[in-house]
Amino acid sequence: MPYRSPVDEIRFVLDHVVGFDAVAGTGKFAEATPDMAEAILTEAGRFMDQVLAPLQRIGDQQGSVLENGVVRTPDGFRDAYAEMAAGGWMGASADPEHGGMGLPLSLTNAVNEFMNGACLSFGLKPLMTQGQIEALEAHASDELKALYLPRLTSGEWGATMNLTEPQAGTDLGALRTRADPNGDGSHAITGQKIYISWGDHDLTENISHLVLARLPDAPAGSKGISLFLVPKFLPNPDGTPGARNDLRVVSLEHKLGLHASPTCVMDYSGATGWMVGQPNGGLAAMFTMMNNARLGVGTQGVGVAEAAYQHALAHAQERRQGRSVIIDYPDVRRMLATMKAEIFAARSICMACAAAIDMQHATGEADWAARAALLTPIAKAFGTDIGNEVAQTGIQVWGGMGVIEETGAAQFARDIRVSTIYEGTNGIQAMDLVGRKMADGGEAAFRLLDEVEAAAEAARGRAPDLAEPLWQAAETLREATEWLLGQPAEDRDAGAVPYLRAFARVLGAHYHLAAAQAAPGSGRARLARFYIGRMLPEHQGLLAQLRDGAAPVMAVTANDLEA
Numbered sequence: 020m021p022y023r024s025p026v027d028e029i030r031f032v033l034d035h036v037v038g039f040d041a042v043a044g045t046g047k048f049a050e051a052t053p054d055m056a057e058a059i060l061t062e063a064g065r066f067m068d069q070v071l072a073p074l075q076r077i078g079d080q081q082g083s084v085l086e087n088g089v090v091r092t093p094d095g096f097r098d099a100y101a102e103m104a105a106g107g108w109m110g111a112s113a114d115p116e117h118g119g120m121g122l123p124l125s126l127t128n129a130v131n132e133f134m135n136g137a138c139l140s141f142g143l144k145p146l147m148t149q150g151q152i153e154a155l156e157a158h159a160s161d162e163l164k165a166l167y168l169p170r171l172t173s174g175e176w177g178a179t180m181n182l183t184e185p186q187a188g189t190d191l192g193a194l195r196t197r198a199d200p201n202g203d204g205s206h207a208i209t210g211q212k213i214y215i216s217w218g219d220h221d222l223t224e225n226i227s228h229l230v231l232a233r234l235p236d237a238p239a240g241s242k243g244i245s246l247f248l249v250p251k252f253l254p255n256p257d258g259t260p261g262a263r264n265d266l267r268v269v270s271l272e273h274k275l276g277l278h279a280s281p282t283c284v285m286d287y288s289g290a291t292g293w294m295v296g297q298p299n300g301g302l303a304a305m306f307t308m309m310n311n312a313r314l315g316v317g318t319q320g321v322g323v324a325e326a327a328y329q330h331a332l333a334h335a336q337e338r339r340q341g342r343s344v345i346i347d348y349p350d351v352r353r354m355l356a357t358m359k360a361e362i363f364a365a366r367s368i369c370m371a372c373a374a375a376i377d378m379q380h381a382t383g384e385a386d387w388a389a390r391a392a393l394l395t396p397i398a399k400a401f402g403t404d405i406g407n408e409v410a411q412t413g414i415q416v417w418g419g420m421g422v423i424e425e426t427g428a429a430q431f432a433r434d435i436r437v438s439t440i441y442e443g444t445n446g447i448q449a450m451d452l453v454g455r456k457m458a459d460g461g462e463a464a465f466r467l468l469d470e471v472e473a474a475a476e477a478a479r480g481r482a483p484d485l486a487e488p489l490w491q492a493a494e495t496l497r498e499a500t501e502w503l504l505g506q507p508a509e510d511r512d513a514g515a516v517p518y519l520r521a522f523a524r525v526l527g528a529h530y531h532l533a534a535a536q537a538a539p540g541s542g543r544a545r546l547a548r549f550y551i552g553r554m555l556p557e558h559q560g561l562l563a564q565l566r567d568g569a570a571p572v573m574a575v576t577a578n579d580l581e582a
């Protein structure tokens with residue numbers, strides 16, 4: 020069953036759930052009129068459905084391969100990439116000063132969702148470029164911007180992010196790659212990076228690597244990391260790719276999924292690079308790219324979940340067992356309703372995060388920046404958790420055929436598996452939420468809960484069966500947040516994952532209520548009732564886990580785990 024980009028669903032979420040009209044009402048995004056949004060989403064959906072979706076299976080079966088030191092992508096990837104770049108999609112949210120379209124992230128994130136649903140392996144490639152554009156716009160010198168941004172924006176050149184090393188995964192403070200000054204303003208980059216997505220390929224004539232490395236006199240740990248732009252080919256004075264730089268792909272990883280996305284071991288042996296941002300300020304600069312990518316990865320979960328749902332739904336409508344097609348059995352109906360309700364919740368959270376980032380950029384207001392920062396780890400972790408859960412449920416709906424590769428149900432689960440791990444594991448996202456994102460004394464969280472409670476209050480008369488449980492849940496979450504703020508770091512960390520999930524549960528119910536209010540008596544209202552009745556109550560168990568603290572967790576000793 021072919022994938023269809025959910026254009027109408029995104030329109031509904033933009034118009035009725037996450038307040039896109041406020042984004043379009045700002046001076047910065049005044050051109051994002053409803054007609055324009057409609058045109059962008061429709062055209063993007065057509066492209067993803069017709070051009071990218073057919074590459075999903077081919078990409079899985081052929082995979083990218085390393086031949087004579089160069090990565091070759093599967094059949095069809097080059098043409099699709101060229102068409103996508105020509106359509107301006109790489110730099111859709113980039114600054115028009117460097118050739119971008121300047122579109123709000125609310126729209127480009129929606130386009131990314133379509134792309135991920137159509138072909139996740141491919142979708143990872145533009146995501147890297149989009150993130151690098153944002154990092155360079157914020158931190159690069161004018162010379163680097165003038166040289167790189169137009170070429171990245173047009174898609175002529177590709178982009179990567181190089182953080183991870185064998186001994187430095189979550190703990191980037193342990194990285195060892197060196198950056199020695201060449202005396203002419205450039206640096207010689209030496210070291211090995213692993214797991215670099217799209218570290219090499221045949222889609223673009225040059226690749227711009229952003230690499231974290233240490234200056235000779237750098238302090239130890241994460242305060243001694245700088246960021247460098249290291250091109251595969253050193254640009255000539257006219258900007259065309261020149262001499263080969265001293266870097267190479269050593270090997271490609273053999274992975275569970277995402278076969279078409281080349282995951283490279285990279286060797287830098289004195290490669291020429293230029294610093295981006297301040298000496299020893301590399302991690303802060305890289306975070307610009309990582310924050311963008313975190314929302315992007317959450318949206319990978321939503322895209323794959325949507326594709327797996329469509330695939331499972333089609334099967335359930337056709338597969339007969341016993342007296343009827345399986346969609347008519349309560350347990351199969353439960354599975355499909357769960358998938359749909361979860362996708363709506365995760366999509367709304369990701370889109371609300373994108374809208375908050377747009378408002379932050381358009382208004383410069385600290386409250387929007389705090390809202391975006393609060394929602395980012397929730398969008399990343401919940402989006403990818405739901406991507407995994409929905410893909411697994413899809414296999415269950417397919418029955419035995421779900422584990423037979425030909426049906427395609429298993430590929431969704433294999434491809435999305437890594438999303439809870441890369442861009443900061445979901446455990447680390449949760450620790451970010453209960454740590455750094457609460458450093459304001461919980462102000463941003465409480466402000467959001469105020470809005471949730473106000474919306475529930477306003478809906479009490481018309482939809483008491485939805486509004487009352489939501490109000491109660493928000494209040495329970497508020498009390499748990501107050502409790503959390505008084506706990507030491509170890510207790511917060513031990514309860515971080517259940518806390519993040521409880522937060523997402525409440526937000527999901529909030530957005531479902533908005534949908535029900537916008538379309539009373541419709542399928543949306545029935546799905547909201549299903550979510551609030553069946554999924555929202557989970558928050559109580561999750562918050563009980565939080566309040567249990569770290570002691571019972573750490574009381575299970577390392578020896579107990581061995582016994």
Ligand SMILES: Cc1cc2nc3c(=O)[nH]c(=O)nc-3n(C[C@H](O)[C@H](O)[C@H](O)COP(=O)(O)OP(=O)(O)OC[C@H]3O[C@@H](n4cnc5c(N)ncnc54)[C@H](O)[C@@H]3O)c2cc1C
Pocket residue numbers: 180181182183187188189190213214215216217274277282437440441442443444445446447
């Ligand atoms: C397919 C793929 C593509 C990737 N693409 C890129 C890329 O393009 N660029 C790039 O730089 N990297 C990339 N990565 C690397 C990825 O970001 C790392 O794998 C990830 O950050 C986790 O690091 P690690 O694998 O070393 O796991 P570890 O850091 O060893 O973590 C193992 C487990 O321990 C937990 N843990 C670790 N430290 C703590 C702590 N302090 N507190 C609590 N729990 C902790 C983690 O949550 C995790 O569950 C990619 C990885 C894969 C598999």
